[in-house]
Amino acid sequence: MPEPIRLxxxxxxxxxxxxxxxxxxQAAMLEARAGRPIAISAVSARNRDKDRGVPxxxxxxxxxxxxxxxxxxxxxxxxxMGGADGPAKAATEAALAAGKDVVTANKAMLALxxxxxxxxxxxxxxxxxxxxxxxxxIPVVKALTEGLAGNEIQRVMGVMNGTxxxxxxxxxxxxxxxxxxxxxxxxxxxxxxDPTLDVGGIDAGHKLALLASVAFGTQVDxxxxxxxxxxxxxxxxxxxxxxxxxxxxxxxVAQMTARGLETRMSPCLVPATSPLGSLENATNMVVLxxxxxxxxxxxxxxxxxGPTASAVMGDVMDIARGLRLPVFGQPAATLRKAxxxxxxxxxxxxxxxxxxxxxxxxxxxxxxxxxxxxxIDRMRQTQHEGTNAPVLIVTHKTTRxxxEAALAAxxxxxxxxxxxxxxRIEN
Amino acid sequence: MPEPIRLxxxxxxxxxxxxxxxxxxQAAMLEARAGRPIAISAVSARNRDKDRGVPxxxxxxxxxxxxxxxxxxxxxxxxxMGGADGPAKAATEAALAAGKDVVTANKAMLALxxxxxxxxxxxxxxxxxxxxxxxxxIPVVKALTEGLAGNEIQRVMGVMNGTxxxxxxxxxxxxxxxxxxxxxxxxxxxxxxDPTLDVGGIDAGHKLALLASVAFGTQVDxxxxxxxxxxxxxxxxxxxxxxxxxxxxxxxVAQMTARGLETRMSPCLVPATSPLGSLENATNMVVLxxxxxxxxxxxxxxxxxGPTASAVMGDVMDIARGLRLPVFGQPAATLRKAxxxxxxxxxxxxxxxxxxxxxxxxxxxxxxxxxxxxxIDRMRQTQHEGTNAPVLIVTHKTTRxxxEAALAAxxxxxxxxxxxxxxRIEN
Numbered sequence: 001m002p003e004p005i006r007l008x009x010x011x012x013x014x015x016x017x018x019x020x021x022x023x024x025x026q027a028a029m030l031e032a033r034a035g036r037p038i039a040i041s042a043v044s045a046r047n048r049d050k051d052r053g054v055p056x057x058x059x060x061x062x063x064x065x066x067x068x069x070x071x072x073x074x075x076x077x078x079x080x081m082g083g084a085d086g087p088a089k090a091a092t093e094a095a096l097a098a099g100k101d102v103v104t105a106n107k108a109m110l111a112l113x114x115x116x117x118x119x120x121x122x123x124x125x126x127x128x129x130x131x132x133x134x135x136x137x138i139p140v141v142k143a144l145t146e147g148l149a150g151n152e153i154q155r156v157m158g159v160m161n162g163t164x165x166x167x168x169x170x171x172x173x174x175x176x177x178x179x180x181x182x183x184x185x186x187x188x189x190x191x192x193x194d195p196t197l198d199v200g201g202i203d204a205g206h207k208l209a210l211l212a213s214v215a216f217g218t219q220v221d222x223x224x225x226x227x228x229x230x231x232x233x234x235x236x237x238x239x240x241x242x243x244x245x246x247x248x249x250x251x252x253v254a255q256m257t258a259r260g261l262e263t264r265m266s267p268c269l270v271p272a273t274s275p276l277g278s279l280e281n282a283t284n285m286v287v288l289x290x291x292x293x294x295x296x297x298x299x300x301x302x303x304x305x306g307p308t309a310s311a312v313m314g315d316v317m318d319i320a321r322g323l324r325l326p327v328f329g330q331p332a333a334t335l336r337k338a339x340x341x342x343x344x345x346x347x348x349x350x351x352x353x354x355x356x357x358x359x360x361x362x363x364x365x366x367x368x369x370x371x372x373x374x375x376i377d378r379m380r381q382t383q384h385e386g387t388n389a390p391v392l393i394v395t396h397k398t399t400r401x402x403x404e405a406a407l408a409a410x411x412x413x414x415x416x417x418x419x420x421x422x423x424r425i426e427n
Numbered sequence: 428m429p430e431p432i433r434l435x436x437x438x439x440x441x442x443x444x445x446x447x448x449x450x451x452x453q454a455a456m457l458e459a460r461a462g463r464p465i466a467i468s469a470v471s472a473r474n475r476d477k478d479r480g481v482p483x484x485x486x487x488x489x490x491x492x493x494x495x496x497x498x499x500x501x502x503x504x505x506x507x508m509g510g511a512d513g514p515a516k517a518a519t520e521a522a523l524a525a526g527k528d529v530v531t532a533n534k535a536m537l538a539l540x541x542x543x544x545x546x547x548x549x550x551x552x553x554x555x556x557x558x559x560x561x562x563x564x565i566p567v568v569k570a571l572t573e574g575l576a577g578n579e580i581q582r583v584m585g586v587m588n589g590t591x592x593x594x595x596x597x598x599x600x601x602x603x604x605x606x607x608x609x610x611x612x613x614x615x616x617x618x619x620x621d622p623t624l625d626v627g628g629i630d631a632g633h634k635l636a637l638l639a640s641v642a643f644g645t646q647v648d649x650x651x652x653x654x655x656x657x658x659x660x661x662x663x664x665x666x667x668x669x670x671x672x673x674x675x676x677x678x679x680v681a682q683m684t685a686r687g688l689e690t691r692m693s694p695c696l697v698p699a700t701s702p703l704g705s706l707e708n709a710t711n712m713v714v715l716x717x718x719x720x721x722x723x724x725x726x727x728x729x730x731x732x733g734p735t736a737s738a739v740m741g742d743v744m745d746i747a748r749g750l751r752l753p754v755f756g757q758p759a760a761t762l763r764k765a766x767x768x769x770x771x772x773x774x775x776x777x778x779x780x781x782x783x784x785x786x787x788x789x790x791x792x793x794x795x796x797x798x799x800x801x802x803i804d805r806m807r808q809t810q811h812e813g814t815n816a817p818v819l820i821v822t823h824k825t826t827r828x829x830x831e832a833a834l835a836a837x838x839x840x841x842x843x844x845x846x847x848x849x850x851r852i853e854n
Contacts, residue, residue, distance in 0.1 A: 022577050022719060032644065033576050033757050131574070137720035139574025146573075146750065147558065147566025149460050150449050150740025217459065275726065278705065292449060293564035293727065293737035299702065300723040310720035313577025323573065323750045330460050 004037035005320040006073055008100075010065040010091055011080030012045035015105055015132070017052045018309030019078065019316075024054070030313075034320040044068040069095035076101045076319055078312060084108035092117060096124045101324075103315040105132035105308055111206035114213065114220035115335070118327035128327045129315035134207045135160050135284045137307030138300040139314060144214045144288060145329035151290030153215040156254045157426065161204035162282030162302040163190045164230050164250040168267075169280050172238045172247065178231070190282075200229035201250060201265040208252035211286070212263050214329045216256050217336060221263075224340030228266035237352060237421055240392050241269050244378075246350070247277045251426055260339030269350050269425040275299070276426075346397040348377060352421040353410070354388040355381075361415035362391065368413050372406035374398045388417050394425070431464035432747040433500055435527075437492040437518055438507030439472035442532055442559070444479040445736030446505065446743075451481070457740075461747040471495040496522035503528045503746055505739060511535035519544060523551045528751075530742040532559035532735055538633035541640065541647035542762070545754035555754045556742035561634045562587050562711045564734030565727040566741060571641045571715060572756035578717025580642040583681045584853065588631035589709030589729040590617045591657050591677040595694075596707050599665045599674065605658070617709075627656035628677060628692040635679035638713070639690050641756045643683050644763060648690075651767030655693040664779060664848055667819050668696050671805075673777070674704045678853055687766030696777050696852040702726070703853075773824040775804060779848040780837070781815040782808075788842035789818065795840050799833035801825045815844045821852070 007023070009016055023030070023038055030038045042060035044067075062068035069077040069091040077095035079102060081088045088109050095102050102121070104110070110117065110130055121128050131141045135158065144153065159165055163185060170181045182199065185191055190198075197203045205227045213220040230250050241248050246269035254263045270276040275297045279285050284302030289295050301307035318324070328335055355361045362381065369376060378394040395403070403422060410416040434450070436443055450457070450465050457465045469487035471494075489495035496504040496518040504522035506529060508515045515536050522529050529548070531537070537544065537557055548555050558568045562585065571580065586592050590612060597608045609626065612618055617625075624630045632654045640647040657677050668675050673696035681690045697703040702724045706712050711729030716722050728734035745751070755762055782788045789808070796803060805821040822830070830849060837843040 018719070026577070026579060029579060029644075030577065032761050033572075035758065138723060139570050142569060142574045143566050145460075146745060147569045147741045148737060149744035150453070150457065150737050152453060152456060217456075273705075275702075275705075278700075278702075290737065292445070292733040292740070294734055295727065296565060297726040298723070299726075301721045306719040307721055310575060310577050310717065313719070314574045317576035318573060321752065323752070325748065325750070331462065334459050 002036035004039040006039045006041040006075045007078050007316065008042045008068045008071055008074035009040060009078040009080065010044040010068050011082065012043060012052050013080065014305045015308045015312065016045070016080040017054050018305035019080070019312050020054045020056070022309055022313050030317065034317055036320055038316060038320060041073040042068050042071055065091035066094045069100065070098040074100060076103055076316060078316070079104040079106055082106055082108070084112045089113060093120065096120050096126055099124060099126060101126050101319050102128040103312055103319070104128060104130050105312060107133040107203065107206035107210060111209040111220060111222040114210065114328070115332060118332035121327055122332050127324050129318065130210065131315050132308050132311035134210050135286050136300065136302040136304065137310045138284060138286060138298045139311070140211065140286045140298055141214055142314070143296065143298060144211065145325060148288060148290050148293055148296070151292045153288065153290050154256065155289040156211050156215045156286065157276070158208065158211065158252045158284070158286040159249050159276060159279055160207045160252060160284050160286065160302060161198055161250055162284060163198040164204065165279060166190060166282045167199070168230060168233065168238070168248055168250065171235055172242065175235065177235050178233060199231055201227045204250060204252055205265040208254055208263060208265055212254035212261065213335065215254060216261060216338065217330055217334070218261060218338035219335045220328070221338060221340060224263060226264040226266070226342070230267050233267050234421070237423065240352060241350065242272065244394065245272050246270060246425065247272045248423065249276055249279065251276070253426065255345060257341055257345055259344065260341030262341045262345060267423055269423055271427060342400070344399045344401060346399050348397050348425040349395045349403050350423045350425055351393040351395065353391045353393070354417040355391050356415045356417050357387050357389050358415055364413040364415050365391070365410065368409040369406045372409055373402045374406045429463035431466040433466045433468040433502045434505050434743065435469045435495045435498055435501035436467060436505040436507065437471040437495050438509065439470060439479050440507065441732045442735045442739065443472070443507040444481050445732035446507070446739050447481045447483070449736055449740050457744065461744055463747055465743065465747060468500040469495050469498055492518035493521045496527065497525040501527060503530055503743060505743070506531040506533055509533055509535070511539045516540060520547065523547050523553050526551060526553060528553050528746050529555040530739055530746070531555060531557050532739060534560040534630065534633035534637060538636040538647060538649040541637065541755070542759060545759035548754055549759050554751050556745065557637065558742050559735050559738035561637055562713050563727065563729040563731065564737045565711060565713060565725045566738070567638065567713045567725055568641055569741070570723065570725060571638065572752060575715060575717050575720055575723070578719045580715065580717050581683065582716040583638050583642045583713065584703070585635065585638065585679045585711070585713040586676050586703060586706055587634045587679060587711050587713065587729060588625055588677055589711060590625040591631065592706060593617060593709045594626070595657060595660065595665070595675055595677065598662055599669065602662065604662050605660060626658055628654045631677060631679055632692040635681055635690060635692055639681035639688065640762065642681060643688060643765065644757055644761070645688055645765035646762045647755070648765060648767060651690060653691040653693070653769070657694050660694050661848070664850065667779060668777065669699065671821065672699050673697060673852065674699050675850065676703055676706065678703065680853065682772060684768055684772055686771065687768035689768045689772055694850055696850055698854060769827070771826045771828060773826050775824055775852040776822045776830050777850045777852055778820040778822065780818045780820070781844040782818050783842045783844050784814050784816050785842055791840040791842050792818070792837065795836040796833045799836055800829045801833045
């Protein structure tokens, strides 16, 4: 009779309860696949008395997650509390120090402390698995580190915050302004306690930082990422983009260039008919590009009880089966410190300006752009609104620096009212 | 210095040459990821003198793949010859008997002999990996057996023959009949030597049989599959389907039902706006549905040197890293013999009939369908062609048996000219 693998689960929110359900309801299937039983020894959460819709009486209770993580009857510490520091990190460190493997859904903890934790895990001969931290149920960390291990990865792109994608598609489909849909999402409980984590692009940025590390063999470096949220995306831009065959998505892109590693999270225009452009509501999508495999697209639910618990269980099953990789796919000591490159890979840009209704205004703007070296692919002036004329411009491929130079030259033309909107187009 | 893992590669066609290229060109990257060098000891192919665009002088040559597979300096036998029986199977068996692991792209060999080979591999303490056999570069076997290991899989669907999807999308986009596009594809070298393997649905059927086994923990059973090819798909049906918002795809579906395991490969209508409906040309797509994760969609190149070599290398890297699973994800002895169920899961169907232009013809057909218990969702009669009137019917959900009963009753109505076309609609 093979030994069971014994879990200690800290955090019994939606995901934690989902993991307990799977372990209880699918015991025979899990055992057949793993070749050994999956058992739960102990659980921990802030409030012992809350009804979580799943019986917990069979398991020891620990108030203190550090105690849970170091119990003698725990083989794998399942960290589902969240938070970059504090109890999650303390318990993870304690678990590794006590010789436990760790499975976590905690993107913030790993995006900010991943290298140190990976080094600690490897020194202890243990691993940390984090499939659930990125794109919910989509097995993208596994695809990158294992399935595509024969590829030099060239680019990773993803829509990885379901709440932002919900807000953007709802704005488009209902024709509502950002503020209204933000309030709707808030009432529906879709937003984090600090909504900036979602709409500010930080949560998605944490995920992208982890993917960049496993894709490029580099030390996770969240601080180097350029991040813009969706707070300033207007219904007007969504409409104009749609008119030109694009949709606006909060898109993360990690790309290795001759100058170093570019990582950016920002609202971008993508072709409406592309896989990324067709993504509705809270669904996530990750696009992986490798030198041998070409382009692989993965799509699925990015959050929620079942999908996230599925990812946690995938990691648990790997450990139960003895499938153990270094935390970021290769030994932490071999991960390079990436040269962070500012986002200078050329791309076309979408610009929306309000021009004062003066003779020669358009010519002045075009001249300023030309002087900055930015050439115009398409331009159109829409109906006047009062004394200003909205103008839309799609540039040819240009660098962000050159575009910034053009934008910086606009005030001196004396014809550009308001701050122009500029969004990258990712084809 | 860790020991290299040493490959013996049999078959140096496109894929074999691609594998050699990756091992040569990415040696440092592969070693960093695997923690040990990936080396090639020996190769084998039918013709030693052919230029394959990659230097082979560093490797021993074997004319006989069985000799290659059993060489003392080979740890992993990489079988890229193809063929269900014959040299591929003999060499695979010899490799296992000699204690080697096997990596193969050979769907036919495993679809027809998978259970016996899995049992032999496990008795020898070895494994056979076959990611490259299914959907080219898409890591779908890994996603099913590992990433989604916590899920009870409910349904697997896929478009997995790029040639068929090329033919169907080319027919639609160019408005050309099947025969013309088939000839085009033949001239372009897209078809197997025996084209029935492609257009008859057999190649895709082999792939589906393997996915069904890993998805449901059942013994691979190609003989139980219901297979229809695309040979009878007409441009008329493609046009009519498009008019109603559908596209026709050669779709494989494996589904566990209360009556047993349904596996079928057939031309189906799918919504044009769904991920499957949006698939163009030779791209492959697999849709996985699990009880916890919901729906995961994987998309990528299904054939070609790079994508298939990428999948082979993923398996090689797993073995080099010591990530070893049983052949079909769980021990061969625990795989159930599935009860093969005829495809009776209810679905809507598309019917195209030619009705003789007689009074009351439509009523007679509708009555025959009603008597068979098939109810009509939508019906339309298009412009007359001579004395016959083409009629399109979309049924409500019905079983294949009831539909067959309705079709069987048509001749007695005396108003149905020609054989009706019936295609399942998969939503």
